[in-house]
Amino acid sequence: MKTIKPIAKIDLAFSMLCLQHRFNQPVARISKAISHTGDGHLYALFGALAWAIGGSHGSNFLSAGLVAFAIELPIYWLLKNSFQRRRPQELSPVLTAFITPSDRYSLPSGHTTAAFVMATLIGHFYPDCYSVAFMWAALIGSARILLGVHFLTDVIIGAILGASCATISMQLLGVNV
Incomplete structure (x- = not known):
């Protein structure tokens, strides 16, 4: 656990830097809009469009996406509930979250994980x-x-997890990776 402490300190310091500046309100408004694009509705839309107009290529994209998310979701929940890492605003009274997260723990970032599944497949x-x-x-x-609502390492681990799950799904389906 000693090796994690320096990382946690850096994470907290980075979060404080990102959240305690005079432009945090306008940045939060833009960030909410960007974050909302990762809520999942666009993933379904991308998959449906690829399937509808992409022929076998689009069908392969949709299949790889479904398999990737079938792999990603259980791993995501297992990691999140195993680490039980508290969110930034819970660790410092001076930090405020601009949204209410959909679950309790922060590691890994589910939005980031899903976004990198899609980015890798796309x-x-x-x-x-x-x-x-x-x-x-x-x-x-x-x-x-x-x-x-997340630390830098939550996002980094989410990106690695998402890209890995997408790659594994393509390998399982025999898609040339």
Whole structure:
């Protein structure tokens, strides 16, 4: 546990830097909008559109997405409930969250995990869109920090988990990775 303490200190200091500045209210408004794009509705829309207009390529994208989320969700819940890491505002009385999170613990960031599942799949199946998808996923992760509901390491671990689950799903389905 000693090796985690320095990381936790850096996480808390970074959160304080992100949340205690005079522009935190306008930044939070923008961050809410960005974070909302990672609530899940767009993932279903992307999958449905790919399936409807993408032929077998779109069907493979949808299948890989369904398998990736079937892998990701249990791992996400297992990690979240095993680590039981408290959220930033619970660790410092000077930090305020700008939204109410949908669950109790912070590690890993579920929004970031899901966004990186989608970014990885989009990058593989639609390479021309990879840069935009990756930036969108990174913005979702950043927004979660700027809203005060996640630490930097929650987002980093979420990104790794999401990309890994997407890659594993494509390997399981025999999609050339």
